[in-house]
Amino acid sequence: MVSLPSPIVVDPMRPRPFRVARVMRETADVVTLELEAQTGPPLRFQPGQFTMLYVFGVGEVPISISGDPQKPERLVHTIRKVGAVTEALCNLRKGAVVGVRGPFGSHWPLEQARGHDVVMVAGGIGLPPLRPAIYHLLHHRQDYGRVYLLYGARTPRDLLFPEELKRWQYTLSHAPGATPVRVTVDRAEGDWDGAVGLVTSLIAPLTIDPSRTTALMVGPEVMMRFTIAELRKRGIPEENLYLSMERNMKCAVGFCGHCQLGPHFVCRDGPVLAFPQVRDWMTRKEV
Amino acid sequence: MSKGPFKLERAGLLQLLQALKTQGYLTLGPTVREGAIVYDELHRLEDLPIGYTDHQEGGSYRLEQRGDGAMFGYNVGPHSWKRFMHPPILRLFRARQANGDLEFESEGEAAPKYAFIGVRACELQAIRVQDRVFLGGPYQDPHYKARREQVFIVAVNCTQAGHTCFCASVESGPRAQTGFDLALTEVVDGEHSYFVGEVGSEAGARLLDRVAHRAAQEAEWNQALALVDRAARQMRHLDTQGLKERLYQSLEHPRWQVVANRCLSCGNCTQVCPTCFCTSVEDHTDLAGQVAERTRRWDSCFTADFSYLHGGSVRVSTLARYRQWLTHKLASWQDQFGLLGCVGCGRCITWCPVGIDLTEEVAAMNDVQTGRFAPKEAGGAHV
Numbered sequence: 217m218v219s220l221p222s223p224i225v226v227d228p229m230r231p232r233p234f235r236v237a238r239v240m241r242e243t244a245d246v247v248t249l250e251l252e253a254q255t256g257p258p259l260r261f262q263p264g265q266f267t268m269l270y271v272f273g274v275g276e277v278p279i280s281i282s283g284d285p286q287k288p289e290r291l292v293h294t295i296r297k298v299g300a301v302t303e304a305l306c307n308l309r310k311g312a313v314v315g316v317r318g319p320f321g322s323h324w325p326l327e328q329a330r331g332h333d334v335v336m337v338a339g340g341i342g343l344p345p346l347r348p349a350i351y352h353l354l355h356h357r358q359d360y361g362r363v364y365l366l367y368g369a370r371t372p373r374d375l376l377f378p379e380e381l382k383r384w385q386y387t388l389s390h391a392p393g394a395t396p397v398r399v400t401v402d403r404a405e406g407d408w409d410g411a412v413g414l415v416t417s418l419i420a421p422l423t424i425d426p427s428r429t430t431a432l433m434v435g436p437e438v439m440m441r442f443t444i445a446e447l448r449k450r451g452i453p454e455e456n457l458y459l460s461m462e463r464n465m466k467c468a469v470g471f472c473g474h475c476q477l478g479p480h481f482v483c484r485d486g487p488v489l490a491f492p493q494v495r496d497w498m499t500r501k502e503v
Numbered sequence: 504m505s506k507g508p509f510k511l512e513r514a515g516l517l518q519l520l521q522a523l524k525t526q527g528y529l530t531l532g533p534t535v536r537e538g539a540i541v542y543d544e545l546h547r548l549e550d551l552p553i554g555y556t557d558h559q560e561g562g563s564y565r566l567e568q569r570g571d572g573a574m575f576g577y578n579v580g581p582h583s584w585k586r587f588m589h590p591p592i593l594r595l596f597r598a599r600q601a602n603g604d605l606e607f608e609s610e611g612e613a614a615p616k617y618a619f620i621g622v623r624a625c626e627l628q629a630i631r632v633q634d635r636v637f638l639g640g641p642y643q644d645p646h647y648k649a650r651r652e653q654v655f656i657v658a659v660n661c662t663q664a665g666h667t668c669f670c671a672s673v674e675s676g677p678r679a680q681t682g683f684d685l686a687l688t689e690v691v692d693g694e695h696s697y698f699v700g701e702v703g704s705e706a707g708a709r710l711l712d713r714v715a716h717r718a719a720q721e722a723e724w725n726q727a728l729a730l731v732d733r734a735a736r737q738m739r740h741l742d743t744q745g746l747k748e749r750l751y752q753s754l755e756h757p758r759w760q761v762v763a764n765r766c767l768s769c770g771n772c773t774q775v776c777p778t779c780f781c782t783s784v785e786d787h788t789d790l791a792g793q794v795a796e797r798t799r800r801w802d803s804c805f806t807a808d809f810s811y812l813h814g815g816s817v818r819v820s821t822l823a824r825y826r827q828w829l830t831h832k833l834a835s836w837q838d839q840f841g842l843l844g845c846v847g848c849g850r851c852i853t854w855c856p857v858g859i860d861l862t863e864e865v866a867a868m869n870d871v872q873t874g875r876f877a878p879k880e881a882g883g884a885h886v
């Protein structure tokens with residue numbers, strides 16, 4: 217017979233009902249959902265954290281929060297259709313009810329980055345997990361040095377948040393004429409007159425103070441590995457490089473074992489991890 | 504709880520079983536079923552595998568007659584107590600859809616009140632390990648917790664080691680040290696036997712008061728200790744010195760391919776392991792589409808689906824899956840939970856269809872000095 221300590225959450229495996237308040241079709245395969253708690257307080261979160269979204273009878277998936285941390289009353293997620301659950305989420309209409317667990321996981325190191333230049337690198341659906349950090353930087357713009365958002369998409373039609381990208385070009389700027397938002401596509405189409413090529417090609421021209429720069433990146437692992445190599449070439453210390461990792465997740469609380477990456481549970485120790493934490497693991501095959 | 508060592512006759516053990524039943528416990532213990540010793544309900548002492556022993560080797564398990572009347576003259580079988588505290592299938596919640604709303608109910612059934620009889624020292628360690636997993640972190644599993652809080656544990660020390668045992672190497676046995684309510688050592692004499700015991704908790708002391716027993720004499724106590732000590736000297740060996748670092752340095756060792764050529768990726772080792780905790784979830788709806796359930800079931804890191812991300816599995820090869828299992832159990836488990844994930848019970852060796860022996864695999868990776876852990880530079884690696 218043992219007596220055990222009390223938990224912080226009684227049942228971390230049970231979702232709370234949230235109603236879909238707004239649906240925005242971003243691109244052909246990406247949808248943004250704004251959710252409101254049916255009961256209880258709104259869900260406060262730190263930029264970089266994720267939730268588990270449950271669709272009745274279909275299943276549950278981990279999705280990064282893409283909204284403004286200062287506006288928690290609307291819980292915002294931007295979702296790409298890649299499987300059965302994300303497809304069901306993308307097909308939801310206003311008024312539908314989903315289950316939400318969370319928020320879970322680690323967050324972007326925005327406190328440590330104060331006074332630093334900040335380089336954000338996003339590939340494809342990697343932009344939404346960075347958007348809460350962008351909002352944070354906008355709310356506290358004077359606390360940071362130069363800010364850059366480097367964003368790569370497949371085609372111009374796949375670019376997310378195009379109106380905000382335009383606004384951020386001014387609002388994220390540190391000086392008149394600066395271009396903090398730099399976008400590239402893999403394949404140009406239509407009247408695209410921007411850059412074509414890999415997002416890593418945008419790193420070399422940046423004006424930064426490398427020893428006082430923090431980099432945040434989200435995207436396919438291969439993209440992040442090459443991004444790290446480029447950022448290292450610029451002289452940014454390893455410990456200032458942060459990644460948002462993705463692994464299979466079922467529980468989000470360290471019980472199911474699926475998301476392990478070496479010693480880390482990506483759900484609990486991540487998704488945001490400093491490069492030295494994962495260097496020995498993400499550079500190997502099939503870990 | 505100041506009670507010293509005691510002596511219990513078989514009649515006393517029967518009273519103990521009955522007293523537990525009277526107190527509302529579901530009494531579980533070893534019993535013979537389909538040619539193996541499994542854990543199931545004990546109604547009477549005759550349900551125990553009296554006179555049996557288990558002959559275990561890599562990939563082989565056989566019950567044999569001992570030629571005496573020992574009640575606990577064997578080691579561990581394919582079951583572990585994990586199946587009761589962390590059930591193979593468990594409903595997590597029910598969701599109801601009505602009038603456009605969604606309601607979630609946690610599993611409402613009260614957790615069963617279990618008494619485990621015949622828990623070996625390695626299994627006590629396995630319970631400690633799972634306590635860390637499900638109760639030691641920032642989140643707690645309420646289902647595990649409800650079962651764990653109520654459980655009553657009667658440990659039984661091993662007086663012989665199985666051929667696949669190595670608990671002494673990982674310091675989990677063979678003697679039960681803590682984590683029990685009562686611990687017994689069986690002293691066999693032909694068709695008869697008696698028990699020398701220790702009290703481990705207040706609840707254990709209270710139960711013992713309801714059972715016929717007397718203080719053990721020093722000679723009886725020493726004899727029991729000597730029997731357990733004998734078991735400690737019969738085992739195979741796992742070198743745990745610097746084990747984590749050695750395995751982390753051996754991630755590219757050629758031995759992984761050698762063992763992967765034998766491994767069937769069947770997952771037997773993970774199912775019989777008393778500490779493996781991984782699960783997956785399944786969602787079902789009723790035919791009317793009004794009620795959905797989510798169930799959690801044991802999963803295995805040896806399946807292709809385990810590491811699936813959109814686009815494919817992270818661990819495609821058997822090599823990667825075996826490496827994940829072994830390095831998790833013996834290395835990264837220490838980073839995650841502060842102890843080894845292996846308790847030395849030997850089940851994974853016995854129940855591996857091809858007899859892969861983790862102590863042998865670890866030893867084979869010792870013989871090559873891989874030097875400092877020198878991963879490839881970021882960006883220069885594979886896709």
